[in-house]
Amino acid sequence: MAGADIHHRTEDFRRLYRKTLTDLQYFMGTSNDVMVFTSSGTGAMESAVSNLFSPGDKVVVAAAGKFGERWAEITRAFGLDVQILEAPYGDSVTPERVAAALNANSEIRGVFVQATESSTGVSHDVEGMAEAVGKTGALFVVDAITGLGTSSLDIDGWGLDVVIGGSQKAAMIPPGLAFLSLSEKAWERIDPRRPTYYYFDLLKHKKSAEKGESPWTPATSLLLGLSESLRYIREVGRENLIENAQLLAKATREAAEALGLKLFARGVPAGAVTSIRAPEGVSSNDIVEQFKTRFGAIVANGQGSMKGEIFRIAHLGYFDFADLFGVIAELEIILHSLGQRVEFGRGVGRVQEVYVAASGE
Numbered sequence: 001m002a003g004a005d006i007h008h009r010t011e012d013f014r015r016l017y018r019k020t021l022t023d024l025q026y027f028m029g030t031s032n033d034v035m036v037f038t039s040s041g042t043g044a045m046e047s048a049v050s051n052l053f054s055p056g057d058k059v060v061v062a063a064a065g066k067f068g069e070r071w072a073e074i075t076r077a078f079g080l081d082v083q084i085l086e087a088p089y090g091d092s093v094t095p096e097r098v099a100a101a102l103n104a105n106s107e108i109r110g111v112f113v114q115a116t117e118s119s120t121g122v123s124h125d126v127e128g129m130a131e132a133v134g135k136t137g138a139l140f141v142v143d144a145i146t147g148l149g150t151s152s153l154d155i156d157g158w159g160l161d162v163v164i165g166g167s168q169k170a171a172m173i174p175p176g177l178a179f180l181s182l183s184e185k186a187w188e189r190i191d192p193r194r195p196t197y198y199y200f201d202l203l204k205h206k207k208s209a210e211k212g213e214s215p216w217t218p219a220t221s222l223l224l225g226l227s228e229s230l231r232y233i234r235e236v237g238r239e240n241l242i243e244n245a246q247l248l249a250k251a252t253r254e255a256a257e258a259l260g261l262k263l264f265a266r267g268v269p270a271g272a273v274t275s276i277r278a279p280e281g282v283s284s285n286d287i288v289e290q291f292k293t294r295f296g297a298i299v300a301n302g303q304g305s306m307k308g309e310i311f312r313i314a315h316l317g318y319f320d321f322a323d324l325f326g327v328i329a330e331l332e333i334i335l336h337s338l339g340q341r342v343e344f345g346r347g348v349g350r351v352q353e354v355y356v357a358a359s360g361e
Contacts, residue, residue, distance in 0.1 A: 005220050
């Protein structure tokens with residue numbers, strides 16, 4: 001990314017762009033077309049709504065956190081008739097509730113969900129939801145920005161019509177690129193006369209991609225970085241990348257519990273991030289601040305009403321056990337400084353036990 005830039009209307013760039021799209025298919029695990037936007041992941045979320053749905057279309061949003069609420073905000077912004085299936089923070093929306101909503105209304109045109117609700121550290125049962133949606137004419141749109149590379153998603157096998165990713169998660173480069181895969185069913189839904197998109201026009205992106213180009217000026221430095229990151233993912237193997245995240249998530253959960261902390265997720269915990277409740281009488285603000293000031297480590301606070309209540313430790317992409325040993329050791333020291341009774345090494349020891357068991361030693 002720090003190297004010399006290349007012009008985006010040259011054959012050198014076209015070769016890079018074509019290869020990046022092919023490698024994204026490998027990373028996502030799909031043979032469907034993949035489009036890339038110079039935007040955050042929210043841009044790809046908006047493109048799915050604006051290209052595939054019209055004002056008044058009836059849709060279902062499964063909302064179990066801040067990013068599910070974002071689906072509700074985007075669909076409402078484009079005038080869709082939105083039915084929200086809510087779950088309390090820390091829980092997930094079940095496939096049975098999605099199936100019931102679809103059975104109650106044959107006019108539903110789409111279902112929106114997060115594979116991983118990163119604001120709470122909970123995963124949704126995407127496969128179960130896909131089975132319900134697949135029995136209808138509705139499109140299934142999945143925000144997998146933190147789910148890709150951290151959880152198993154069989155896009156083609158499960159019939160996921162739109163799957164969205166972002167560059168700053170398991171793709172391991174800075175934010176600024178979004179991408180999404182589209183099924184044939186999704187492509188057939190696009191009406192080129194629909195006037196609600198321009199920059200995020202999927203048909204323009206598809207036409208340009210066939211020539212190895214982006215329809216607009218792309219973020220070439222980010223694409224150079226993404227190309228290299230995807231090369232690394234091929235070298236490591238997509239499934240190994242996912243397994244690493246899942247193992248680190250398991251170790252983080254067990255370390256937290258060994259230290260007497262409570263997990264926030266009541267549903268299926270995510271592979272990308274673990275949400276942990278601050279001890280009683282302690283603000284997660286103080287835990288997050290000490291990670292930063294004492295150790296130069298960044299962990300996330302809770303969002304919205306969860307701020308001060310939980311902190312979130314991510315474990316995806318390049319993150320590995322050596323990193324986690326350090327993070328849990330730091331957490332032990334921070335808890336001790338905040339007046340908590342801590343047996344030093346207890347959490348780290350649990351991470352070591354998970355590592356040894358996984359390595360077969």
